[in-house]
Amino acid sequence: MPVEVKICGIRDAGAMDAAVAAGADFVGFVFFPPSPRAVAPGDAAALSARHAGGPVRVGLFVDPTDDALAAILAEVPLGLIQLHGEETPARAAAIRARFGLPVMKALGIAAPEDLAAVDDFAPVVDRFLFDAKPPPGGPLPGGNAQSFEWQLMAGRTIPKPWLLAGGLTPANVAEAIRTARAPGVDVSSGVERARGVKDPGLIRDFIVSARGR
Numbered sequence: 001m002p003v004e005v006k007i008c009g010i011r012d013a014g015a016m017d018a019a020v021a022a023g024a025d026f027v028g029f030v031f032f033p034p035s036p037r038a039v040a041p042g043d044a045a046a047l048s049a050r051h052a053g054g055p056v057r058v059g060l061f062v063d064p065t066d067d068a069l070a071a072i073l074a075e076v077p078l079g080l081i082q083l084h085g086e087e088t089p090a091r092a093a094a095i096r097a098r099f100g101l102p103v104m105k106a107l108g109i110a111a112p113e114d115l116a117a118v119d120d121f122a123p124v125v126d127r128f129l130f131d132a133k134p135p136p137g138g139p140l141p142g143g144n145a146q147s148f149e150w151q152l153m154a155g156r157t158i159p160k161p162w163l164l165a166g167g168l169t170p171a172n173v174a175e176a177i178r179t180a181r182a183p184g185v186d187v188s189s190g191v192e193r194a195r196g197v198k199d200p201g202l203i204r205d206f207i208v209s210a211r212g213r
């Protein structure tokens with residue numbers, strides 16, 4: 001199976017077009033206002049509408065309310081909800097049931113015991129994303145260009161499809177996939193020319209490197 005690739009933090013047409021042309025499996029829209037990659041729902045809808053079909057459109061949320069989810073889903077045709085906050089398994093299950101969309105739960109990993117949460121979430125989510133734990137007191141729970149020890153994933157049986165994230169770049173993604181034995185990867189900072197500004201060339205390079213050709 002080819003490695004799955006998600007390009008997160010899409011905010012402009014050049015990035016959207018590059019991700020689609022290079023064959024990304026997922027594109028992420030960040031609906032978290034403090035992020036430099038936050039996008040207005042109307043803009044995300046317009047970017048999505050540039051291409052019929054193509055990657056799954058992922059909405060990235062951090063501890064969203066039902067009202068926030070409903071408002072964004074009314075405008076943007078999302079195929080997957082990414083929960084990147086402190087959501088509990090019960091909250092993830094409630095979101096999945098209420099909105100009828102698959103859910104990907106992001107877990108911050110710094111030590112082997114952080115993977116224990118997989119067992120709690122596995123019955124109620126469709127996918128996992130493993131990211132580095134954010135710096136204490138930092139403004140963003142993800143998207144910090146920080147890697148964790150990829151070896152922590154090796155040999156682990158994760159009962160759902162999963163993506164490796166955190167500090168990935170075109171230069172390190174192949175090694176990260178090999179070390180973690182990751183079936184998929186997710187990137188934001190590593191394909192940017194400035195914080196929050198995607199580089200179409202780096203998007204292409206990342207996808208080529210991840211897929212090994």
Ligand SMILES: O=C(O)c1ccccc1N[C@@H]1O[C@H](COP(=O)(O)O)[C@@H](O)[C@H]1O
Nearest residue numbers: 008035142143144145166167187188189
């Ligand atoms: O990208 C963001 O701004 C962001 C904000 C809040 C939560 C998660 C966020 N991004 C996610 O983090 C991973 C890793 O990012 P990076 O490649 O290390 O910059 C990213 O792929 C998003 O899924």
